[in-house]
Amino acid sequence: xxxxxxxxxxxxxxxxxxxxxxxxxxxxxxxxxxxxxxxxxxxxxxxxxxxxxxxxxxxxxxxxxxxxxxxxxxxxxxxxxxxxxxxxxxxxxxxxxxxxxxxxxxxxxxxxxxxxxxxxxxxxxxxxxxxxxxxxxxxxxxxxxxxxxxxxxxxxxxxxxxxxxxxxxxxxxxxxxxxxxxxxxxxxxxxxxxxxxxxxxxxxxxxxxxxxxxxxxxxxxxxxxxxxxxxxxxxxxxxxxxxxxxxxxxxxxxxxxxxxxxxxxxxxxxxxxxxxxxxxxxxxxxxxxxxxxxxxxxxxxxxxxxxxxxxxxxxxxxxxxxxxxxxxxxxxxxxxxxxxxxxxxxxxxxxxxxxxxxxxxxxxxxxxxxxxxxxxxxxxxxxxxxxxxxxxxxxxxxxxxxxxxxxxxxxxxxxxxxxxxxxxxxxxxxxxxxxxxxxxxxxxxxxxxxxxxxxxxxxxxxxxxxxxxxx
RNA sequence: GUCCCCAUCGUCUAGAGGCCUAGGACACCAGCCUUUCACGUUGGUAACACGGGUUCGAAUCCCGUUGGGGACGCCA
Numbered sequence: 001x002x003x004x005x006x007x008x009x010x011x012x013x014x015x016x017x018x019x020x021x022x023x024x025x026x027x028x029x030x031x032x033x034x035x036x037x038x039x040x041x042x043x044x045x046x047x048x049x050x051x052x053x054x055x056x057x058x059x060x061x062x063x064x065x066x067x068x069x070x071x072x073x074x075x076x077x078x079x080x081x082x083x084x085x086x087x088x089x090x091x092x093x094x095x096x097x098x099x100x101x102x103x104x105x106x107x108x109x110x111x112x113x114x115x116x117x118x119x120x121x122x123x124x125x126x127x128x129x130x131x132x133x134x135x136x137x138x139x140x141x142x143x144x145x146x147x148x149x150x151x152x153x154x155x156x157x158x159x160x161x162x163x164x165x166x167x168x169x170x171x172x173x174x175x176x177x178x179x180x181x182x183x184x185x186x187x188x189x190x191x192x193x194x195x196x197x198x199x200x201x202x203x204x205x206x207x208x209x210x211x212x213x214x215x216x217x218x219x220x221x222x223x224x225x226x227x228x229x230x231x232x233x234x235x236x237x238x239x240x241x242x243x244x245x246x247x248x249x250x251x252x253x254x255x256x257x258x259x260x261x262x263x264x265x266x267x268x269x270x271x272x273x274x275x276x277x278x279x280x281x282x283x284x285x286x287x288x289x290x291x292x293x294x295x296x297x298x299x300x301x302x303x304x305x306x307x308x309x310x311x312x313x314x315x316x317x318x319x320x321x322x323x324x325x326x327x328x329x330x331x332x333x334x335x336x337x338x339x340x341x342x343x344x345x346x347x348x349x350x351x352x353x354x355x356x357x358x359x360x361x362x363x364x365x366x367x368x369x370x371x372x373x374x375x376x377x378x379x380x381x382x383x384x385x386x387x388x389x390x391x392x393x394x395x396x397x398x399x400x401x402x403x404x405x406x407x408x409x410x411x412x413x414x415x416x417x418x419x420x421x422x423x424x425x426x427x428x429x430x431x432x433x434x435x436x437x438x439x440x441x442x443x444x445x446x447x448x449x450x451x452x453x454x455x456x457x458x459x460x461x462x463x464x465x466x467x468x469x470x471x
Numbered sequence: 472g473u474c475c476c477c478a479u480c481g482u483c484u485a486g487a488g489g490c491c492u493a494g495g496a497c498a499c500c501a502g503c504c505u506u507u508c509a510c511g512u513u514g515g516u517a518a519c520a521c522g523g524g525u526u527c528g529a530a531u532c533c534c535g536u537u538g539g540g541g542a543c544g545c546c547a
Contacts, residue, residue: 008547009547010546010547012546012547042547043547044546044547045546045547047546048546048547049547075547098545100545102544102545105544105545106544109543109544112472113472115472116472116473117472117473118472118473118474118543119472119473119543119544120473120543140545158475158476158477161475161476162475163474163475164474167473167474167475167543168474168543169543171544172544172545174545175545176545177545179545181544181545181546181547182546182547183547185547186547201541202476202477202540202541202542203540203541203542204541204542204547205475205476205541205542206474206475206476206541206542206543207542207547209475227476229476229477229540229541230540230541232539232540234481234482236539236540237539237540238540264483267483267484267496268483268484269483269484270484271483271484271485272485273484273485273495274484274485274494274495274496275495275496276483276484276495276496276497293477293483293484294476294477294478295476295477295478295539295540296476296477296539296540296541297482297483297484298482298483299482300482300483300497300498302482302497302498303482303483303496303497303498304497305497306496306497306498307496307497309509309510313510349509352508352509352510353508353509353510354509355509363508363509409506412506413506416506422506423505423506424505424506424507425506426506427506427507428506428507430506431506431507431508437507437508438507438508439507439508439509440507440508441507441508441509442506442507443506443507444506
């Protein structure tokens, strides 16, 4: 049988990293077994579902490279089918009409809580005849759940989990307005979509028992289940905005690469020996549900950032250049084709020293400037009168140099040797003059990327003590 | 409250009874490399929650305690 998995978010907000990881696991598992990976939008809650959220989720998945193999199924379009199954259950005597009002149920729950009992429906309409129904109350359909024995779920991650049926009450499968409840819709949809493996968050584990009861009542074959522990914030509590970024798009904003995101998310709660850097192709080959841990894990931004640095260094220069220019544009940094070319030339060096695209853009920003770049305090401090004088001298010397990186380095070394000083004594003031900072790519690379004219302009400006607007 | 799940360095994890003096990675500290910053590299600090069993032997199996998490809607 072909493996079919699905990711089933409800479009009530952005896609957060927990959902992203669930999607990733579903994707990986399907690919690993040459199966299909599907998407179902669970939008049966009309109040809270929004088209914006749907778009956000789709965008997030696309960015992560986790777009589904088929167009998404919208759960709301399937309500007639959900109702059909609910009525079938009713006809089979495996469900019943319940004429309770929301107020009564609320009361029942409060009463139970007060008496220290679990808040469960008492099944008061389970065996009553609909003719006893109070006038004007529209009935909901409840599943006639088994009251004895136990329901056992063989979970691919959690192992065998069992619960006494006495713990479970008769859940509503079709609301009094004729719409399906989540628990019921999920089962019908998963069945109709031919889902073989339900991989989802741990928070659904206890729901699974009830869902199994529906499968059993319909005589449907149950899918395999795999419940993945949730991701917590760094402090171990539920992940929320106060911990930092949680939405996938936020990470994109902050300059994380999708492949780094996926690698990090994969390693969170899943392990394969000592492997840390696991690119997509490799992940597809070795992913196994059995390797998912059973305890919740905490979000570690530092490790994500580290991983992002690794992927950044391996990333294509053209791609990174595009990303940087995009970020320039977003920061309203005006740049021309010359500036773009400089970024491109410098990229092999720039990407060595950045961990996110934001950092990368920040480190590249100095190339965009006519004349002296904005100077930070440390850089300004390097430009002593002596240093300025030396820069003036150096400018004359360098003016005759062939403008190739190798030659520039050689000329600088020669110059330092002739003057009897360490290279650093030359390089640091020069760096300040060229970049406005004490940190930058190798100075020969900077000289080369800037080009003779611009480099000279900046050196001379510094030599003459021309101040740029302070940074 | 009831039910379910979980428990190895600060964090992510390796570990399926002897290979464990518990390994790797991030973070942190120190050294090296070096034209700065990074990268890289070498070393260091740091964990089997606790208590009982089982066993010749337990991080690994069992029970309990404690601690975390999740679920208990005519939400998804």
